[in-house]
Amino acid sequence: MSMLTYLPVLAEAATTSIMVSCLSLVVACALSFAAGIPLYSGPAWLRGIALVYVEIFRGTSLLVQLFWLYYALPLIGFSMPPLLTGVLALGLNSGAYGAEVVRGALRAVPGQQHEAARALNFSGAHTLWRIILPQAVPEMMPSFSSLAVQNLKDTSLVSMITIADLTFKAQELRNLTQDSVTVYATALLLYLAMALIFIGVLRFMERRIKVATGRSA
């Protein structure tokens, strides 16, 4: 059988993968800043919460987190649809890695910038928003890009909790047709294509952000 036979079904399933990836990236992005900024400078209690979050999600395995949210959480009274579980697990996981990126980039901003802001009588929040973040965000972009590609690849794990993504459909097709080589090769190439598109889009965003923050030559 040729790859084209399976392409329509698999391409449709790939849109589910892309959706899961994009939704979880939104969650991850919000969490990265929500945890990364307190880790850099925040009240002790908030930093404590952020630290516990980051350490737990970086210290354990994504598949374990996914299974925990899917199988264990309903037993203590939180029942969620699989799609939401998948998006949350991926978002929480990527967010924890992203928080470290945010913290690192914020730390890399030279100390004189803080001194200058204080000399100009900027408030703490104003300094962060107007001076530190615009310099730190372009620095975060390369790391965020690789996290986003990692996130896209990790969406294949949500097939384990019955979400009909590309991996799930590929498994289904294989069981139906027993044509492992073609089905899996098509699925792998689709993943590769998605990742390459992701990388392209992120490069474009990186450039735009550099222009917007006045960092491009």
Place this chain on the structure above:
Amino acid sequence: MIQGYGIDTSSTAAFALSVLPILLVGLRTTILAMLAGFAIALVVGLAFALLRRSPLAVISWPAAAAIEFLRNTPLLMQLFFLYFVLPEYGIVLPAFWTGCAALGLQYAAYMSEVYRAGIEAIPKGQWEAATALNLTRARTYGVVIIPQMVPRITPAIGNYLVSMMKDTPILSTITVVEMLNLASRIGDRTFEYLVPLSMVGLIFFVLTSLCSLALRGIERIIPTKGISLQ
């Protein structure tokens, strides 16, 4: 695998204690898979890096394509591919070794980038000195380049070791009996997923913490200015 171990569900603490020995059996598989995968990744990754640096485009281009492919496709799909496709070509490996091969290959692609960065960070003068001393290409790599590369790449490689360990639960999808697989089985049997899955999470947390500590120790021991050759 669960046979021979009693499961006591009378209380949460008793349940946790009774599943611990079962999970520790899985822990052995997890660690073995991590070490085997790491060994494969170290060797194949270096091969990838060297092939990619080859002056012949016939060699370097396919190597670059293979690396990009392995880096940008999910481990789970690669695993399924190896598990279901290799037997069609007469290569029948036990699930455990298929899993190690998949882990090793994906991380080899990651590590080849680390090796490449490590090689490129070596000052040009070192290559010129090796040429001046009339060392062969193999000896240049063996005694000049790689010994200087090791301290530079240890931190990055160590991080990959830890993240490889966190990827081992994926092997449970091809019936490798590791911790997550056992925890799910206990859950299927007792309808109690919370305790076994939380225990697996806890064990992973302890393991990654220990690994990170050990790596920091190793980074301190390894000489940073290269290794002296008598």
